[in-house]
Amino acid sequence: MTSSFVILSAAKNLKKEIVLTMSIIITLIPLFPMLGALINGLFGNLLNRRLVGRIACGSVALSFIFSIVAFVRLLGLPHELRSFTINLYPWFSGVGDFNVPVGFLLDPLSCVMVLVVSGVGFLIHVYSIGYMREDPSYPRYFAYLNLFMFSMLILVLANNFLLMFVGWEAVGLCSYLLIGFWYEKKKASDAGKKAFIVNRIGDFGFILGILLIFVTFGTLNFDEVFRKSGELLINGGIIPTLITLLLFVGATGKSAQIPLYTWLPDAMEGPTPVSALIHAATMVTAGVYMVARTHVLFLLAPISMNVVVIIGLATAIYAASIGLVQNDIKRVLAYSTISQLGYMFLAVGLGAFSNGIFHLMTHAFFKALLFLGAGSVIHSLGGEQDMRKMGGLKKHMPVTYWTFVIAALAISGIIPFAGFFSKDAILFSAWEEGNPIIWALAVTAAFMTAFYIFRLVFLTFMGKPRVEPHALHHLHESPRIMTVPLIVLAGLSTIGGFVGISVIKGGNIFGSFLEGVFGGHHVEEVSHISLSFELLMMLFCMAVSAAGIGLAYLMYVKRPDLPGKVAWTFKAIYNILFNKYYVDELYDKLFVKPAWFGSLFLWKGVDVRVIDGAVNGVGNSAMGIGKALRTLQSGYTRRYAVYMVLGTVLIIGWIIWFR
Amino acid sequence: MVPLSYYLIVSGVLFGIGVIGVLVRREAVIIFLSIELMLSAVNLSLVAFSRFSGSLDGQALALLVMAVAAGEAAVGLAIMISLFRNKGTLDIDEINLLKG
Numbered sequence: 001m002t003s004s005f006v007i008l009s010a011a012k013n014l015k016k017e018i019v020l021t022m023s024i025i026i027t028l029i030p031l032f033p034m035l036g037a038l039i040n041g042l043f044g045n046l047l048n049r050r051l052v053g054r055i056a057c058g059s060v061a062l063s064f065i066f067s068i069v070a071f072v073r074l075l076g077l078p079h080e081l082r083s084f085t086i087n088l089y090p091w092f093s094g095v096g097d098f099n100v101p102v103g104f105l106l107d108p109l110s111c112v113m114v115l116v117v118s119g120v121g122f123l124i125h126v127y128s129i130g131y132m133r134e135d136p137s138y139p140r141y142f143a144y145l146n147l148f149m150f151s152m153l154i155l156v157l158a159n160n161f162l163l164m165f166v167g168w169e170a171v172g173l174c175s176y177l178l179i180g181f182w183y184e185k186k187k188a189s190d191a192g193k194k195a196f197i198v199n200r201i202g203d204f205g206f207i208l209g210i211l212l213i214f215v216t217f218g219t220l221n222f223d224e225v226f227r228k229s230g231e232l233l234i235n236g237g238i239i240p241t242l243i244t245l246l247l248f249v250g251a252t253g254k255s256a257q258i259p260l261y262t263w264l265p266d267a268m269e270g271p272t273p274v275s276a277l278i279h280a281a282t283m284v285t286a287g288v289y290m291v292a293r294t295h296v297l298f299l300l301a302p303i304s305m306n307v308v309v310i311i312g313l314a315t316a317i318y319a320a321s322i323g324l325v326q327n328d329i330k331r332v333l334a335y336s337t338i339s340q341l342g343y344m345f346l347a348v349g350l351g352a353f354s355n356g357i358f359h360l361m362t363h364a365f366f367k368a369l370l371f372l373g374a375g376s377v378i379h380s381l382g383g384e385q386d387m388r389k390m391g392g393l394k395k396h397m398p399v400t401y402w403t404f405v406i407a408a409l410a411i412s413g414i415i416p417f418a419g420f421f422s423k424d425a426i427l428f429s430a431w432e433e434g435n436p437i438i439w440a441l442a443v444t445a446a447f448m449t450a451f452y453i454f455r456l457v458f459l460t461f462m463g464k465p466r467v468e469p470h471a472l473h474h475l476h477e478s479p480r481i482m483t484v485p486l487i488v489l490a491g492l493s494t495i496g497g498f499v500g501i502s503v504i505k506g507g508n509i510f511g512s513f514l515e516g517v518f519g520g521h522h523v524e525e526v527s528h529i530s531l532s533f534e535l536l537m538m539l540f541c542m543a544v545s546a547a548g549i550g551l552a553y554l555m556y557v558k559r560p561d562l563p564g565k566v567a568w569t570f571k572a573i574y575n576i577l578f579n580k581y582y583v584d585e586l587y588d589k590l591f592v593k594p595a596w597f598g599s600l601f602l603w604k605g606v607d608v609r610v611i612d613g614a615v616n617g618v619g620n621s622a623m624g625i626g627k628a629l630r631t632l633q634s635g636y637t638r639r640y641a642v643y644m645v646l647g648t649v650l651i652i653g654w655i656i657w658f659r
Numbered sequence: 660m661v662p663l664s665y666y667l668i669v670s671g672v673l674f675g676i677g678v679i680g681v682l683v684r685r686e687a688v689i690i691f692l693s694i695e696l697m698l699s700a701v702n703l704s705l706v707a708f709s710r711f712s713g714s715l716d717g718q719a720l721a722l723l724v725m726a727v728a729a730g731e732a733a734v735g736l737a738i739m740i741s742l743f744r745n746k747g748t749l750d751i752d753e754i755n756l757l758k759g
Binding site for chain 2: 633634635636637638641642645
């Protein structure tokens with residue numbers, strides 16, 4: 001590591017020029033958003049708004065273009081050469097064995113992530129120009145958003161655990177800043193704090209995992225760790241289990257899984273494009289990415305894999321059930337996100353890593369679209385988020401309506417929309433790698449997903465308008481700058497799934513692209529399940545989703561009196577769901593309140609009494625002594641003379657009698 | 660020849676009068692004179708010791724004291740004039756600006 005620009009590559013026999021251009025391209029990908037963040041952050045207030053928006057979008061657009069270039073170049077190479085490592089400079093070096101470079105790794109997995117992050121990110125940046133048009137802190141918003149893009153790209157491109165952790169923390173910071181973007185609202189700044197603190201718990205696990213990895217392997221480099229893991233770790237041993245469980249704690253924090261999911265619904269206080277970008281499409285999927293990235297370690301720890309499956313499945317069902325009854329449009333989507341992330345963890349926990357990443361990608365498309373559509377609705381209603389005060393918006397905002405329906409069909413898993421293929425792939429691996437119970441629970445979650453998302457569609461866009469009168473007359477379709485990203489995302493949500501058709505042999509292009517990373521032990525493998533059975537299962541799953549949609553149609557369009565009756569009949573269950581299983585209250589009692597009282601004791605007891613007491617005591621005693629001494633200085637000269645004489649006499653007396 | 664102790668007794672008595680003068684009088688000029696008296700008492704004992712021990716150190720010291728006393732008189736009287744101009748009195752009980 002003597003020169004500052006060392007290029008390593010698995011492809012030693014590649015031409016030098018190819019490696020060099022590739023490394024320049026990879027370096028440029030995160031560079032542009034960083035420059036954008038710097039310019040908008042430092043000089044944003046001096047520039048005019050159009051320019052701020054253009055810099056922000058332009059920087060991400062450039063990243064996206066370079067990502068595509070990198071992707072195309074990667075495609076042009078044979079499978080086994082599709083991995084580039086660039087060490088930009090040594091970050092820690094010469095500190096004992098502790099050598100950590102700032103380096104990037106581009107392989108099919110990080111390439112997919114970079115494409116999703118910069119592509120969806122670009123669309124959301126464009127949408128933000130329209131959505132945030134009237135906001136006074138426009139440059140600050142775009143500076144944060146660009147900083148987020150930079151951090152997220154660092155996270156996915158990092159070639160070692162420590163740099164990944166840097167990105168991991170930086171996206172957490174941006175999430176905090178953007179949730180609390182309207183910090184003058186107390187709820188928003190509280191939500192930001194909650195997100196930050198809950199994430200910190202997860203990050204604590206993550207960093208312990210990293211430390212354990214370093215202690216075990218003596219390096220933090222992905223390649224080296226994975227290479228050494230075969231010889232240093234025992235399959236199913238305690239060390240790999242511990243490492244992966246600690247890493248997974250980090251993942252549960254960032255990806256809002258049980259038990260650390262409570263921050264995500266509150267995070268909806270941020271601007272809606274932020275919810276779409278950070279809390280739906282990109283940042284919250286970092287946990288899934290991390291598990292997929294470290295799959296070599298996870299495969300050595302069957303116990304951890306089971307934990308991932310259980311947590312993922314539980315979260316998928318749990319969050320979906322809460323989503324059934326919420327009335328805030330963004331909260332329904334937030335619980336939906338948590339539930340879908342649970343799906344992804346289910347997939348990666350079952351060892352179907354490429355299916356998990358596939359669902360991550362399609363989810364990024366349709367969930368970003370759902371959030372942006374919801375943002376468009378909220379924008380048009382002047383900030384209203386309560387679905388009980390919507391309805392009948394279909395004719396007022398047709399573009400939003402149709403794109404939203406496409407996204408809803410996609411998340412429900414209706415053919416041919418993107419979600420169908422990815423969800424089906426996960427359900428299929430639940431059957432094949434797991435067992436029928438896991439499959440049945442996953443199907444139940446799919447049913448609930450279809451129901452709540454169409455409940456949202458029907459409540460918002462159909463039926464009689466329940467819009468407040470003052471908002472009614474300025475109902476409008478959003479401007480073009482907001483609808484165009486919606487249309488593009490709708491297109492992606494429609495066709496995005498066709499890259500991963502697993503039924504047809506050779507149809508899973510996505511899976512085979514990732515094969516080089518995940519070893520391909522589950523892709524294209526001829527399973528023991530016959531094709532006809534697989535098709536039957538697909539049809540069944542779609543029928544279940546369709547039933548969910550039908551039920552929502554019956555309850556919210558045909559018979560609008562039904563939901564109230566059902567809620568009344570099953571009052572206890574309804575209340576539990578409506579109050580989100582009282583988990584927030586439980587956490588409040590279990591963790592927040594004790595911490596609060598502990599802090600109160602430390603404040604009133606220790607700080608005020610002991611520490612302030614000591615400091616003030618020193619001051620007070622000095623003052624008391626001064627008070628006593630000042631009586632000596634009476635202002636009568638003759639009294640001073642007496643003191644002098646007395647002093648002299650005492651000294652002389654002492655000299656005479658005691659010396 | 661008068662023994663040394665007589666000189667010392669006179670010196671002690673003069674010094675005592677000076678001390679009492681400083682302690683009991685309020686008029687700054689009188690206090691000043693009392694201080695001069697104490698200095699003279701000390702001079703007397705210095706000269707007496709010098710005479711009886713045969714060393715001239717004591718007399719030299721007495722001359723030094725006289726010089727210092729002259730300087731002190733000059734500065735002290737100047738201060739007193741200034742005080743009198745400002746306060747209209749030389750009663751030192753009235754002059755208590757530095758009272759704590």
